[in-house]
Amino acid sequence: MMQISTEEYRALAELRYRIRRFLRDGDAVAQDAGLEPQQYLLLLTIRGLPAGEEATIRTLAERLALKHHSVVELIDRLETHGYVRRTRGREDRRRVLVSLLPRGERLLEEVVRHRIGELRSNGHEFVRAIDQLLEKRPQTNQEKGSRKREKRG
Numbered sequence: 001m002m003q004i005s006t007e008e009y010r011a012l013a014e015l016r017y018r019i020r021r022f023l024r025d026g027d028a029v030a031q032d033a034g035l036e037p038q039q040y041l042l043l044l045t046i047r048g049l050p051a052g053e054e055a056t057i058r059t060l061a062e063r064l065a066l067k068h069h070s071v072v073e074l075i076d077r078l079e080t081h082g083y084v085r086r087t088r089g090r091e092d093r094r095r096v097l098v099s100l101l102p103r104g105e106r107l108l109e110e111v112v113r114h115r116i117g118e119l120r121s122n123g124h125e126f127v128r129a130i131d132q133l134l135e136k137r138p139q140t141n142q143e144k145g146s147r148k149r150e151k152r153g
Contacts, residue, residue, distance in 0.1 A: 011132035018126050022118075029114050033107055038064075042074050043083065043108040046100055055098045056089075083107060 030040035045063050046055045053059060061071040075098055078084040083104030089095030100108065119126075 008133060011129055015126070015129035015133065018129055022126075025118065026111075026115055030111050033111050035107065035111065036077075038066075038074055039078055039083075040108070040111055042071070042078065043100065043104055044112065046084065046098055047105070047108055057096050057098070060098065078104065 026040070027037040030037050033040075035043070041064060042060060045060055049055055049059070049063075057068060057071055057075070060066075060075075061068050064071065066074075075084060075086065079086060081103075082101055084098050085101055087097050087099065089097060
């Protein structure tokens with residue numbers, strides 16, 4: 001069984017702190033732009049989907065870890081503000097596709113520009129915390145015992 005070092009606890013705690021702070025600050029930037037944090041995340045998810053993946057309700061719900069009806073409610077609010085549009089699938093009319101409208105694209109870009117700028121300024125702190133966790137391969141008790149014997153020997 002591996003022994004977890006104090007440095008690893010500290011690195012994991014630091015990483016979690018950095019992630020929580022980044023998310024909290026992102027929520028504040030979204031709110032300053034007039035978006036609820038969940039609305040911002042939905043817009044970001046639509047715009048940032050992997051190539052070839054369509055912005056269906058199901059896909060958006062999965063990527064946001066939300067229930068189908070919660071995503072529908074978010075889309076309702078964003079559609080009311082003119083940020084997104086719903087369309088029916090061509091082959092399967094039951095499929096609902098969601099796309100960004102220019103107004104939503106502009107608002108998203110405003111928030112994302114700020115977030116990327118922040119990551120470019122402070123992202124090294126994330127990388128440092130992750131590096132601390134990945135650099136050190138935890139030693140097994142057996143490895144530690146053999147090192148102690150080598151030092152004595």
